[in-house]
Amino acid sequence: MIQITSWFTLSLTALLFFIAIFGRYVLFSLAFWWLFANGKNDQKTRQTIQVRPVKTGQQWREIGWSVLTSLIFTAIASGVMVAYQHGYTKIYTDIHAYGLVWYPVSIGLVLLIHETYYYWLHRWMHRPGVYQWVHKVHHDSLTTSPWTAFSFHPLESTLQALVIPALTFVLPLHSTAVGLILIIMTFSGAINHLNTEIYPHAFDRHWLGRWLIGATHHSLHHSQFRYNFGLYFTFWDKWMDTESPDFHRLFTQKSKKDPV
Structure with missing residues (x-):
């Protein structure tokens, strides 16, 4: 890791973080848009979930908000780096320091905590008086695309960015973890906003797939607003009865195999 010893190295670190964060967003969004969401063949068109046209200029607006989101993520990541170098975080670099088993366990634990934080934050952001100021920017994209994944108002970006950095102060996490x-967060965000179902037929009832959020699940949130608040997993929506009653029907329709 870069040793931050001056404002120059801090600025260099921040620049590298921004390149990594925004570059990761562009890479995943561009790849998924080109592969699945640009509607250039009949199969993609049949799998499109929301058929409403994307608003004029929507993708450039989303990219603009995503630049701001990436800058906020960069500022917080730079702060975590400074805290790490002063010994305040529990980030470690020796893979054997906490045992090899802890490595995947720590990743799973962070994802579960992040899911819980986001679900309840998301429901709060839909409250009257909060939605307009915090969450409306994201919902301006009624029909989503991979470019929607980082399109947030700065207030929402800040709230979303707090949980994982906060966990580095209380949970031992390897730097690569x-x-x-x-990466999982950005990858999941691109898939969820595709507006094209890429998971296989009946995956919504598979022992694993029933717990994973995909394009159909999250697209219903953008069209119905009061359902499907999860981030990675469906378990909070299932437990709190906030999963859309239209989900399984729409998933079956959009993931249906071509007739032979």
Whole structure:
């Protein structure tokens, strides 16, 4: 890791973080948009979930908000780096320091905590008086695309960015585990906002797939607003009865195999 010893190295570190964060967003969004969401063949068109046209200029607006989101994520990541170098965090670099088993366990634990934080934050952001100031920017994209994944108002970006950095102060996390968690977050965000179902037929009832959020699940949140508040997993929506009653029907329709 870069040793931050001056404002120059702090600025360099921040620049590298921004390149990594915004670059990761662009890489995943561009790849998923090109592969699945640009509607250039009949199969993609049949799997499109929301058929309303994307608003004029929507993707450029989303990219603009995503630049601001990436800057906020960069500022918080830079603060965590400074805290790490002063010994305040529990980030470690020796893979054997906490045992090899802890490595995947720590990643799973962070994802579960993040899911819980986000679910309840998300429901709060839909409250009258909060929604307009915090969450409306994201919902301006009624029909989503991978570019929607980082399109947040700065207030929402800040609230979303707090939980994983906070966990580095209380949970031992290998430096590469932190990086992997952030990659999973961006990867999941791109998939969830595709507006094209890429999971296989009946995956919504599979022992694993029933717990994972995909494009159909999250697209219903953007069209119905009062259902499907999860981030990675469906368990809070199932437990709190906030999963859309239309989900399984729509998933079956959009993931249906071509007739032979």
